Amino acid sequence: MSTVNTPGTALVTGASSGLGAVYADRLASRGFDLILVARRVERLGVLAKSLAEKYGVSVRAMAADLSAAADLQRVAEELARNPAITMLVNNAGASTLAPVADTPKAGVAAMDKVNVTAVAELSYAVLPRFKQRNSGTIINIGSVLSFHILPVSTIYSATKGYVMNLTRGLQQELAGTGIVVQLVLPASTATEIWELSGVPLAQLDQATIMRAEDCVDAALAGLDQGELVTLPSVEDTELWERFDAARLALFAGAMRGKPASRYGIAG
Numbered sequence: 001m002s003t004v005n006t007p008g009t010a011l012v013t014g015a016s017s018g019l020g021a022v023y024a025d026r027l028a029s030r031g032f033d034l035i036l037v038a039r040r041v042e043r044l045g046v047l048a049k050s051l052a053e054k055y056g057v058s059v060r061a062m063a064a065d066l067s068a069a070a071d072l073q074r075v076a077e078e079l080a081r082n083p084a085i086t087m088l089v090n091n092a093g094a095s096t097l098a099p100v101a102d103t104p105k106a107g108v109a110a111m112d113k114v115n116v117t118a119v120a121e122l123s124y125a126v127l128p129r130f131k132q133r134n135s136g137t138i139i140n141i142g143s144v145l146s147f148h149i150l151p152v153s154t155i156y157s158a159t160k161g162y163v164m165n166l167t168r169g170l171q172q173e174l175a176g177t178g179i180v181v182q183l184v185l186p187a188s189t190a191t192e193i194w195e196l197s198g199v200p201l202a203q204l205d206q207a208t209i210m211r212a213e214d215c216v217d218a219a220l221a222g223l224d225q226g227e228l229v230t231l232p233s234v235e236d237t238e239l240w241e242r243f244d245a246a247r248l249a250l251f252a253g254a255m256r257g258k259p260a261s262r263y264g265i266a267g
């Protein structure tokens, strides 16, 4: 149970490698107890032991395949029932980079279930208690492919677009409450996901690749600074502001109640 002196427990999905493992380290260093979720439980066990020893926090490994309904339900129940949980990091992600017709069905299902369904269901599970307490933090890991699409990223981009819209919506719903919802949009970062996606890191422009540690440290600095949307690698913050302003202007421009004149339909 969290007290005023401790930040409570953070549940981090996808903590067995990459950004999730770094989140686990950094949150433990901030005094969070941890629940680490992923399929590769032996890796989680090693990480849990080392973080507990290093930082003196309590760390539990929870084996779960977030693409399996029963496992997802188990993690959701933990979030709904464990009163110590003060933070959810929806970090687990799956990626197959290929044209839609060339993507194995299992890859489509994994992206859909892990990147979309799990993020929504886990947020849904934790929110009632956060609302009751008027406090808590949800960190959702999107991507620069939340707002960009490549010919090989159609499904991945679609799932990460979902993460962006879900998170932006939650931020509006929870504005003015004590609940913080952060959207993190990393660009290329050196993790295992690239090899798994079918596009090895070696194929990328090496100058565009960030270290996983830098990505998470920047994202947590953004959280500390009260950013709702953190783009760890973007120097010019006006780029996002202009993107967001264009979105609002486009929406306002669509609310006219009649076809645009270029279609030649008399109203």
Ligand code: NAP
Binding pocket: 013, 014, 015, 016, 017, 018, 019, 020, 037, 038, 039, 040, 041, 064, 065, 066, 067, 068, 090, 091, 092, 093, 094, 095, 114, 141, 142, 143, 144, 185, 186, 187, 188, 189, 190, 191, 192, 193, 194, 196
């Ligand atoms: P990663 O090293 O491959 O880590 C992905 C994590 O997700 C692993 O811990 C993996 O654990 C877990 N995971 C995957 N499928 C799962 C499943 N079915 N059930 C439970 N856990 C599952 O990749 P990463 O780059 O750190 O990815 C973290 C997040 O960052 C993802 O959401 C990714 O989309 C996003 N992102 C990454 C980049 C990048 O360039 N690396 C850029 C933008 C956004 P197990 O395999 O042990 O289950």
